Amino acid sequence: QQPVQSPQAVILREGEDAVINCSSSKALYSVHWYRQKHGEAPVFLMILLKGGEQKGHEKISASFNEKKQQSSLYLTASQLSYSGTYFCGTGLISSGSARQLTFGSGTQLTVLP
């Protein structure tokens, strides 16, 4: 089942912070985050595993709340280069296979100067 991302779109000014959420109705084993710029391929950001792990990548970090089956992506002090569509992909506990990685419909992030 497709995870639900929120918000669908967000516009912010350079230097502002943003949070993107990814929720599932099923028990998750992992959450993957990707960013896609218009006309380009999705680019890997990070993977979070069951256990509430938090990871960071420069000024982008993410958390995984096992109890809520939710992951949040935090973008701190946004830069113009952060603009793009962010996708989460969820892996279920019921399956150990990458074929069960299901992507959300994306959150379009626009950073204005």
Add this chain to the structure above:
Amino acid sequence: DAGITQSPRYKITETGRQVTLMCHQTWSHSYMFWYRQDLGHGLRLIYYSAAADITDKGEVPDGYVVSRSKTENFPLTLESATRSQTSVYFCASSDGDRVSGNTIYFGEGSWLTVV
């Protein structure tokens, strides 16, 4: 470092015609995938392959055929293209099956329009 290359990048075809999208990866990754991306649906898995000569259906396989005679190639064929198959198609690869820690690497996409 070529990674994953897709061809053609852009294609316009007519309803009913057969179309093949090519995918080639240079990493010797065992797993390869085909996704389609449509507005509002995100990325949906069409087919995947665990190794040469091993393929399996994903979420939306109807109307598509895949083959994998060599590890590095994973072509996707639309046997009789329909307008509903107008989409952006992404080939991807991963060096493992487990969702736990295996990154999926995407190609640059093939834009297909069926008229």
